[in-house]
Amino acid sequence: MSQRKKIIAANWKMYKDLAESNDFFTFFIENLQDTKAEILIAPSFTNLWHAFDATREYPIEIVAQNMHESEEGAFTGEVSAKMLKSIGIERVILGHSERREYFAETDRILSEKVRTALANEIKIIFCIGEKLEDRKDGDHFKLVESQLRNGLFHLNAKQWESVVIAYEPVWAIGTGETASPEQAQEMHQFIRKTIADKYSNEVSDNVSILYGGSVKPANAKDLFAQPDIDGALVGGASLEVESFIDIISAL
Numbered sequence: 648m649s650q651r652k653k654i655i656a657a658n659w660k661m662y663k664d665l666a667e668s669n670d671f672f673t674f675f676i677e678n679l680q681d682t683k684a685e686i687l688i689a690p691s692f693t694n695l696w697h698a699f700d701a702t703r704e705y706p707i708e709i710v711a712q713n714m715h716e717s718e719e720g721a722f723t724g725e726v727s728a729k730m731l732k733s734i735g736i737e738r739v740i741l742g743h744s745e746r747r748e749y750f751a752e753t754d755r756i757l758s759e760k761v762r763t764a765l766a767n768e769i770k771i772i773f774c775i776g777e778k779l780e781d782r783k784d785g786d787h788f789k790l791v792e793s794q795l796r797n798g799l800f801h802l803n804a805k806q807w808e809s810v811v812i813a814y815e816p817v818w819a820i821g822t823g824e825t826a827s828p829e830q831a832q833e834m835h836q837f838i839r840k841t842i843a844d845k846y847s848n849e850v851s852d853n854v855s856i857l858y859g860g861s862v863k864p865a866n867a868k869d870l871f872a873q874p875d876i877d878g879a880l881v882g883g884a885s886l887e888v889e890s891f892i893d894i895i896s897a898l
């Protein structure tokens with residue numbers, strides 16, 4: 648029997664200052680209902696500590712959006728795993744397509760970040776996903792397989808307990824265009840099989856695989872009905888309490 652968790656995660660990207668973040672949590676906590684989902688929220692670095700403090704009595708986990716691959720050093724503007732740990736953060740998003748695209752995060756850097764996070768007992772949400780041209784060329788499976796292999800296949804089976812995968816097709820991020828439930832399921836099934844082939848069915852059955860890319864209250868239920876979709880990583884629709892709660896209720 649699979650142990651994998653249902654997760655709804657919010658990636659706030661570079662939205663919400665401290666006051667906006669506080670307002671969100673006040674309203675969110677008031678309105679949150681019982682759910683079988685684990686709820687994760689990733690605010691910007693400047694809001695992390697306050698968000699952690701404001702939610703510590705509630706079933707909400709605060710997550711970082713990024714961290715540096717080195718333990719420490721002369722890296723102006725960067726944040727280390729140890730710094731995150733010191734304020735109670737135990738999970739980080741790595742490999743988001745915006746980091747890969749705008750901040751030149753390569754597979755090699757990402758595999759280092761994965762290593763450093765796990766060495767510091769920080770769990771990861773590892774994002775993978777193809778661009779539109781990869782899909783048009785029929786290369787989407789190959790591309791996703793190589794992101795998995797280069798980013799994560801240096802891990803041992805036990806370390807996979809600390810990994811959540813987010814499949815986010817780049818063409819569906821912030822565009823309003825969602826992968827159809829069938830397209831998403833097909834890729835999630837492929838990801839699970841690729842992990843099973845490298846490790847074992849036991850490892851792959853227990854990994855939560857989230858879908859991300861224009862998830863909204865209107866499409867969430869159909870996506871969550873797919874057998875290999877264990878939840879969502881939500882951008883735009885996580886910024887408003889109502890729509891985020893509606894997505895949580897769809898699980």
Ligand SMILES: O=C(CO)COP(=O)(O)O
Binds near residue numbers: 815819820
């Ligand atoms: O990038 C995403 C989450 O990490 C998805 O963003 P949107 O939900 O805004 O498409």
